[in-house]
Amino acid sequence: MTKIYHNPRCTKSRQSLALLEEKNEEIEIVEYLKSNPTKQEVTELVSMLGIKPLELIRKGEKIYKEEFKGKELSDEAWIEAMVSYPILIERPIVVKNGKAAIGRPIENVIEIL
Incomplete structure (x- = not known):
């Protein structure tokens, strides 16, 4: 099973999903x-x-610029920020067999398939 953290409004995310379907x-x-x-x-x-x-x-992202830009947060605080504001998470992320890749560029996804 291959998992994709997907935003249908994102071109790169749609491209990665299409690649997975093609494969x-x-x-x-x-x-x-x-x-x-x-x-x-x-x-x-x-x-x-x-x-x-x-x-x-x-x-x-607007929320990053308004709430987080210039702040030095711990790793845990950045994770909490992404949980609270998922729009902050880079996309798409593809996960397969314990490996993950950000689909920017799409070649990153090909490497883990």
């Missing part, structure tokens, strides 16, 4: 803006991606 992957679609990911889910994604939580933050 005949069995897909679990998580529309994370409709069903907020838990703290545990975000923590696991960060771990699988091998990055710091701040690296998963979309810094162009």
Whole structure:
């Protein structure tokens, strides 16, 4: 099973989903803006991606600029921010066999399939 944290309004997210469909992957679609990911889910994604939580933050989002820009938060606080404001989570994220990739660029997703 391949999981995609998906935002249907995002071009890159739609491209990654289309790639998974083209590869005949069995897909679990998580529309994370409709069903907020838990703290545990975000923590696991960060771990699988091998990055710091701040690296998963979309810094162009209005909420980031208004509430978080210029602040130095702990890793746990950044994770809490993503749980509270899932729009901050970079997208799409594809997970397969304990590995995760951010679909920017889409080649990242191909590497884990």
